[in-house]
Amino acid sequence: MDWHAGRTALAGAGRGRYPRRGTIVSETGLTGCGVLITRPEHQSQELAAGVKAAGGTVFHFPAFDIIGRDMDEIRRKLTALPEPDIVVFVSRNAVAHGLAAVKEFNAKIAAVGPATRHAIESDGETVDIFPESGFDSEHLLTHAALQDVDGRNVMIVRGQSGRELLAETLRERGANVDYVCVYERTPYEPTPAELEHLESALGEGRIRFVTVMSVETLECLVQIMPSQALSLLRQSTLVAPGTRVLQTASELIPGIATVLAPGPQAPTMINTLIRLWQTG
Known part of the structure; x- marks a missing residue:
């Protein structure tokens, strides 16, 4: 298979071939492969x-x-808002810097x-609402608890x-959202x-593969990379867990070449890299 022919989606295709999440398919599957982590x-x-570990x-x-x-600034902001019925965390960074407040x-x-979810639970809190599948706003919005939110504070x-x-x-569904x-x-300032x-x-x-986990990451990467490096980056394959990242990559x-990974978890990303590397 020619991975450089354009975007290739691994998510959803041949699901039976994938090991359970958390399992690495090969401990030597990336021998000789360079991966840029952003x-x-x-x-x-x-x-x-x-x-x-995979070589x-x-x-x-x-x-x-x-x-x-x-x-203290965050807490002052909170005192000016109505007490929420639902608090939504959109990332691990949001948990790290906002959960305590x-x-x-x-x-x-x-x-x-x-x-x-893992970041919240690792801090001893219970997550009540999360996607049964997927890992983005679209999937979260399908949860039953977010359908009838008229008049609720989110x-x-x-x-x-x-x-x-x-x-x-959520506002279209009647919620008050802050x-x-x-x-x-x-953006990082490289030396x-x-x-x-x-x-x-x-x-x-x-560098054979570059991993990009979000659109914001990609935008910052393009912003800080010199034009020569950005041109050379086209020789690599960009691997990301979201279609929005791939779409943005094709524009920026x-x-x-871009490949859609089945999910953002580290084992899933690594297994995707291994399969690409071994397929050639």
Whole structure:
């Protein structure tokens, strides 16, 4: 199969061939393969460790930094809002920087995806609303608890920007929706040495795949990469767990091959990389 012929979707195709989530299909399946990881290092440790354990080489180039907002500022914001019936966390960053401030509310907690749910539960809280499948706003909005929300107060905990679909749909269903922004995402500022290392690795063909977990990550990556490095990036294959990322990649990096992974969990991403690498 020619992975460079354009976008290839692995999600949903041949489901029976995939091992259960959490299982890596091969401990040597990435031998000789270089993978560029674009999330901040503290958020990509499991993915990086899995790539290395499978024999691959990790090139870490974070596209952005996460800066949490002052907790006192967040709490002042909360006092000006009506007490929520439902609090929605849209990411692990939202949990890390906002969960402590909203624990006092007697509200149902919703999580957009499994990683966000895990972060909440790891802090001792119960997640009441989460998608049975999928890991985005569209899937969360299908949950029964979010259908009849007329007159209910919904608080969405997120960064300084993001998709509006969740809030817009809940408002259409009659909910009163407020945002609480608990962190900012700022483009990473690479050093000249980091840029030189990246361009060298790309130019020498040592980076076979680049993993991008969100549209915001991709936008920051394109913003901070020099034009020469961005041009060289087209020689790699971009692997992402969301169709919106692939669509954005085709717009921002025309010509780059893209592959849709079945999910954002580290084992799932690693298994996708292994299958691509072994298929050639």
